[in-house]
Amino acid sequence: MLELSHLVKTFHPGTVNERRAIRDLSLTVPEGQFVTVIGGNGAGKSTLLNLISGALFPDSGSVRLDGQDVTFLPEHRRARDIGRLFQDPLMGTAPNMTLEENLSLAYLRGSHRTFAPAPSRKNEAFFREKLRSLDLGLEDRLKTRVGLLSGGQRQALTLLMATVATPRLLLLDEHTAALDPATADKVLALTDRIVRENRITTLMITHNMASALALGDRTLMLEQGEILLDVSGEERASMTVDALLERFQHQSGAQLVNDRLLLSRG
Amino acid sequence: MTAVALRGAIELGLLYALVTAGLFLSYRILNLADLTVDGSFTLGGAASIMVALTGHPWLGILAGVLTGALAGLVTAVMQTKLGIQPILAGILTMTGLYSINLRVMDGRASVNVIGKVTVFTPFQNALGDLGKLVLIALVGAVALGLLVLFLCTQVGLAVRATGDNERMVRSSSVNVDLMKTLGLVLANALVGLSGALLAQYQQSCDVGMGTGVVVIGLASLIIGEAVFGTLVYFCTKRQGVLTGAGCAVVGAVLYRLIIALVIQYNNAPALRFLHITASDMKLLSALIVVVAISYPALRSAAALRRKRARTQKQAKGGGS
Numbered sequence A: 001m002l003e004l005s006h007l008v009k010t011f012h013p014g015t016v017n018e019r020r021a022i023r024d025l026s027l028t029v030p031e032g033q034f035v036t037v038i039g040g041n042g043a044g045k046s047t048l049l050n051l052i053s054g055a056l057f058p059d060s061g062s063v064r065l066d067g068q069d070v071t072f073l074p075e076h077r078r079a080r081d082i083g084r085l086f087q088d089p090l091m092g093t094a095p096n097m098t099l100e101e102n103l104s105l106a107y108l109r110g111s112h113r114t115f116a117p118a119p120s121r122k123n124e125a126f127f128r129e130k131l132r133s134l135d136l137g138l139e140d141r142l143k144t145r146v147g148l149l150s151g152g153q154r155q156a157l158t159l160l161m162a163t164v165a166t167p168r169l170l171l172l173d174e175h176t177a178a179l180d181p182a183t184a185d186k187v188l189a190l191t192d193r194i195v196r197e198n199r200i201t202t203l204m205i206t207h208n209m210a211s212a213l214a215l216g217d218r219t220l221m222l223e224q225g226e227i228l229l230d231v232s233g234e235e236r237a238s239m240t241v242d243a244l245l246e247r248f249q250h251q252s253g254a255q256l257v258n259d260r261l262l263l264s265r266g
Numbered sequence B: 001m002t003a004v005a006l007r008g009a010i011e012l013g014l015l016y017a018l019v020t021a022g023l024f025l026s027y028r029i030l031n032l033a034d035l036t037v038d039g040s041f042t043l044g045g046a047a048s049i050m051v052a053l054t055g056h057p058w059l060g061i062l063a064g065v066l067t068g069a070l071a072g073l074v075t076a077v078m079q080t081k082l083g084i085q086p087i088l089a090g091i092l093t094m095t096g097l098y099s100i101n102l103r104v105m106d107g108r109a110s111v112n113v114i115g116k117v118t119v120f121t122p123f124q125n126a127l128g129d130l131g132k133l134v135l136i137a138l139v140g141a142v143a144l145g146l147l148v149l150f151l152c153t154q155v156g157l158a159v160r161a162t163g164d165n166e167r168m169v170r171s172s173s174v175n176v177d178l179m180k181t182l183g184l185v186l187a188n189a190l191v192g193l194s195g196a197l198l199a200q201y202q203q204s205c206d207v208g209m210g211t212g213v214v215v216i217g218l219a220s221l222i223i224g225e226a227v228f229g230t231l232v233y234f235c236t237k238r239q240g241v242l243t244g245a246g247c248a249v250v251g252a253v254l255y256r257l258i259i260a261l262v263i264q265y266n267n268a269p270a271l272r273f274l275h276i277t278a279s280d281m282k283l284l285s286a287l288i289v290v291v292a293i294s295y296p297a298l299r300s301a302a303a304l305r306r307k308r309a310r311t312q313k314q315a316k317g318g319g320s
Ligand SMILES: Nc1ncnc2c1ncn2[C@@H]1O[C@H](COP(=O)(O)OP(=O)(O)OP(=O)(O)O)[C@@H](O)[C@H]1O
Pocket: A011, A012, A019, A020, A021, A039, A040, A041, A042, A043, A044, A045, A046, A047, A048
C-alpha cells in the first residue's frame, strides 16, 4: 500500500523561477491497485513519481510504502521495493551488457549482492522462460548485447527487469510514448498482463486518455500539482473519453488547452 | 633482439600489465578517467621499497597494494561524496601524492635496495635468469585471475553495469557511489601492486617513477584491444571480461616490445635522423591515445564530408 500525505514540492523557491510542482497532494493506493494518471504538460505527474521513487525529496509531507516511512530514504534503497520505467527506452537497460547480464542485475534487486557468480547458470532457464513470455523472440538472444535491440524490445525488456523480482510498487512514466503505435500497444498489453498476474501496485502515467480508462482500476487527473479528478469503480467503468474531458473541464472551471491531451483522445 | 632484451621486455610488460588491468577497470569498465594512477604507482613503489629496506620484501608488496587502494579511496570519496569532477579528483590526489611520496621516501628523491633481499631474490637463487619472470608471471596471473573472478560475481556485475548505465543500476537498488568506490580502490590496488613489484624489480624507486603511467597504460590497453581484442572478437564474436584482462596483458607486453625494438633500431638509416630514444616513448604513447580515442570522431567527420560532396555533385548533375 502506498500512502502519500500532504506532499509539497516547489522548484527554485524564492526566485523568479519558482514553480510549485506539487501542492498539498494526498493519495492512498491500496495493495494491488492499478492506477492510471493523466494530466497536461507540466501538471506535475513526473515530479510526483520522482517524489515516490526518491529521485526527488519533498519540501514537506510524507511517503509511506507498506506502512514504512520512506520519505527521505535514498533512491537506491527505495528501489528495493520499487520498479520503474521511463519514457526513454535507452534509460532502463545497460547497452553494452547482454540480456542475461541485465536480467541478472535486475533479478537481484532488493537482495544482498554477494560474491556468488553472476549471471549464474541456474537462472538461465528461468530468464529464458520470462523472455519467452514477452513473445518477442528474445528467448534465444540471452547472450546478445542489449544495445542491438530495438526501442520496443528494450522497453519490453526493461518492463521485465522492473518486475522479474516482484516489486511492491511499479512506477511507469509514459513508458510507451516513444514507441510506434503498434509496439506501444504491445508493450501496454504486456504491462497489463504482468501487473495483473503479479498483483503489483502500479502508478502509470499516460497521455492516452483511452488507455487511461481502459487499463487499471482507477484514474487520476493531475493539474497544477493537485489531483483534480479521481474516478474508479462503476463510475469509471461506464466513462467515455468525452465524459472524462467534460468532467475535467467542469472541475477545473477552465477550457482544456492542451493539444497533446486532446490529440491523444483516441 | 637478444634473448636478454626480449626477456626484459616481457618482464616489464607483465609488470605494467597490472597498471593496464587497473585502467581496464577504471577507464573501460567504470568509464572514469582516473589520473590518480601516476601518484598511486609511485606510492606503491615507495611503500614497497621502504618496507623492503627493513628486511620484509613481501610486506613491502602488501604495503604497495594497500597504499594504492587507499589512494583510490581518496579519489573515489572526492568524486562521489564531495562533488569534485572525476578528472580533477584524480589530479588532486596525484598532486597531493607527490608530496606524500617524498615523505614516504624520507625526503629523498630516490631510494634503492641494492644488496638487500627483495621478493625476487629467492626466485633468482632457485631459477637463475628466469626467476624474475616466473615471479612476475605468478603474481600477475593471481592478481588478474582474481580481478576476472570478481567481475563475474554479483557485485562485479553491478560494478560493470555502473559504467554502462548508472541510472539503471541505481533503479536496481545498487548503491552506485559504492560501486565506483570499489572499482577505483581495486584499480589503484592493482596499480600499487605494479609499482611495488617494479620498485623491487629495479631495486630502486624514484619520485618521478609514475610520471606518464596513465598514458602508457591507456596506450597499452588500446594496443591490446586493437590486436588481441579484435582477434578474440573475430574468432568468437564475444567480448568478455576475460578478453579485457587478456588485452591488458598482450597490450602491455607489446608496448614494451615496441620500446625494445625502437631502442634497438634507433640507429637504422631510416630512423637515425629522428634520434629516437626511450624517453620519446611517452610522446608516442600520447599520440597513440589521441589517435585511438579521436578515431571514431574523425571517421564520422570524414563520412559526413563524403556524403556532402556526393549530394553536391548530384545536385550539380541534376541542374545541368
Ligand atoms: N528539475 C526541475 N527544475 C525546475 N522545475 C522543474 C523541474 N522538474 C519539473 N519542473 C517543473 O515542475 C512542473 C511539473 O513538471 P513535471 O515534469 O512533473 O510535469 P509532467 O506532468 O510530468 O509533464 P509532462 O507531461 O510534460 O511530462 C513543471 O512546471 C516543470 O517546469
